[in-house]
Amino acid sequence: MITETDNSPGLRLMALLDLLTRQERPLALPEVVDLSGWPKPTVHRMLVQLEAGGWLLREPDGRRFALAPRLLRFAEATLSASTLQGVRHSVLRQLVAEVGESCNLTAMSGAEVVYLDRVESAFPLRLELRPGTRVPAHCSASGKLFLAWMGARQRRALLDGLALTRYTAHTLTERAALDAELDAIRRDGHAVDAEEFVEGLVCVAVPVLAPGKRTVRCALALQAPAARMTLAQARLQLPRLQSAAQAMARTLG
Template identity: 85%
Template sequence: MNTETDSSPGLRLMELVDLLTRHAQPMALPEVVALTGWPKPTVHRMLAQLEQGGWLVREPDGRRYAMATRLLRMAEAALSNSAQQGVRHAVLRQLVAEVGESCNLTALSGAEVVYLDRVESAFPLRLELRPGMRVPAHCSASGKLFLAWMGARQRRTVLDGLVLTRYTANTLTLRESLEAELEAIRRDGHAVDAEEFVEGLVCVAVPVFAPGQRTVRCALALQAPAARMALAQARLQLPRLEAAAQALARTLG
């Protein structure tokens, strides 16, 4: 950013919020100053204003600023509202028509996955999850995908505060086991839910990257009853999921 700008103080704050959300990781004052090129006292004052307003929160080290729940909820609402209309929803509908099972678009909110959009299959046997609903990160394909693509420091912070609640016999409740799976997800490029959250339900998820970056903005997932589509069969749909994820990435701008 330029050190000189005609932006009003309110627009300056929005520009700062935009920068922090695009970098998707906690940042210290010197890092923000270096990225904006703005005077240190100005940046310090703006960060303090955003923290006081509940938009940012300090990390435990007291130095770095992270997105607070208020800012995360606003981002979720913006994504959800746009996802309900237009191109993104059309991509989901087309994907469901191709694979024959329910598909969804999700984002990470703290240690939970929030549904931004979802298209159900035509079958009567299905689990209906509406936009806005949340599921745990450690036992959902999308959640594990987000965890796997975090930076090491951010992932460690999230895992330190994560309660690995058991939902089924397949839920990963040992941190060592979860971390080993996260490494495999990063290597393989996709994640699965092998009946870990709901017994009898399987899921495969792929990342939706920010354009021109390797930052995961959303996750795209296929979800199906294991009785109708075994996990091995769901994995065969990965090429279709990845193609749809690329189409969705182009809509993020």
């Protein structure tokens, strides 16, 4: 239910966007009316305005409204700006100081993973990936983590439209094998990239959970050249990653 304090036209649109983003699925007009408590004509007019502005888009059935790329880019930019200047970046720097390898904070954006923040190791041999970089979901540790935590219907819909492109000899391109790994990730609580995206690069990722919930807000990952840190050695850093992820979660509110 949207509060009465959101009474100006601009604040009402922002409040409606806030409501929609918290549902984590496309919604039809009657559902939005029930959730907002506003009259149907008002909600319909606002949804059409947001659609015309590029903040929402309609699902193929024409009935349900989903978050549009413009809104996702806005969210990414907001998270990135606050991350680079705040406590989360400090947590990331401290983690890199402890593990000695590059670490990053990512979020899911559509069918890809976007880097919100990253701190590089001091070693000259490294792969530099700046904030804003996008990587495939099916062959990155963070991407597989997000896929593993999705509901079955959401995951199936995303993977049905996703080309499982082969990037290295280790990339999982068979749907059954990927589904089996995603189930194992959900059970184990972490994901790995065993040179699946870039040959010679390994990664371990853990979820940053929304406080008091089992919703994955972001992913925190360690990335290193396999020549310097094997995947088995990277997994030994899981306690440090999980501790940093808990510190990150406390900053999300």
